[in-house]
Amino acid sequence: METKKEQARPIIEQATEYVDTRLKLLKLEVIERSTSIIANVVVELIVVVTLVLTFLFASFTLALFLGDVFHSNWKGFGLVALLYLLIAVILMVAKKPIERPIVNILVRKLFK
Numbered sequence: 415m416e417t418k419k420e421q422a423r424p425i426i427e428q429a430t431e432y433v434d435t436r437l438k439l440l441k442l443e444v445i446e447r448s449t450s451i452i453a454n455v456v457v458e459l460i461v462v463v464t465l466v467l468t469f470l471f472a473s474f475t476l477a478l479f480l481g482d483v484f485h486s487n488w489k490g491f492g493l494v495a496l497l498y499l500l501i502a503v504i505l506m507v508a509k510k511p512i513e514r515p516i517v518n519i520l521v522r523k524l525f526k
Contacts, residue, residue, distance in 0.1 A: 454523070473498075
C-alpha cells in the first residue's frame with residue numbers, strides 16, 4: 415500500500431510544479447507582450463507628434479507662400495483652409511474604402 419502512496423506523492427508534486435511553472439511562464443509572456451505593446455505605442459506616438467508638427471509648419475509655409483503670391487495673407491490662409499475642407503469632404507465621402515485597410519493593419523498589429 416505504501417508504494418501507491420509513495421507513487422502518488424511525486425505525481426502530485428510534479429503536477430503542482432507543472433502548474434506553478436505554467437503560471438510563471440504565462441506571467442512572463444503577459445509582461446513581454448504588454449511591454450512590447452507599450453513600447454510600440456510610445457514610438458508611434460512620437461512619430462505621430464513629429465508628423466503633426468511637420469504638417470503644421472508645412473501648412474503655415476504654404477499659406478504664407480500663397481499669401482505672397484496673392485499679395486494678401488488672408489487669401490493665402492483662406493486657400494489653405496479651403497484645401498483642407500476639400501480633403502475633409504473627400505475623406506467623408508470615401509470613408510469605407512479608407513477605413514477597412516486601417517482596421518486590418520491595426521488587427522494585424524494587435525495579434526502579431
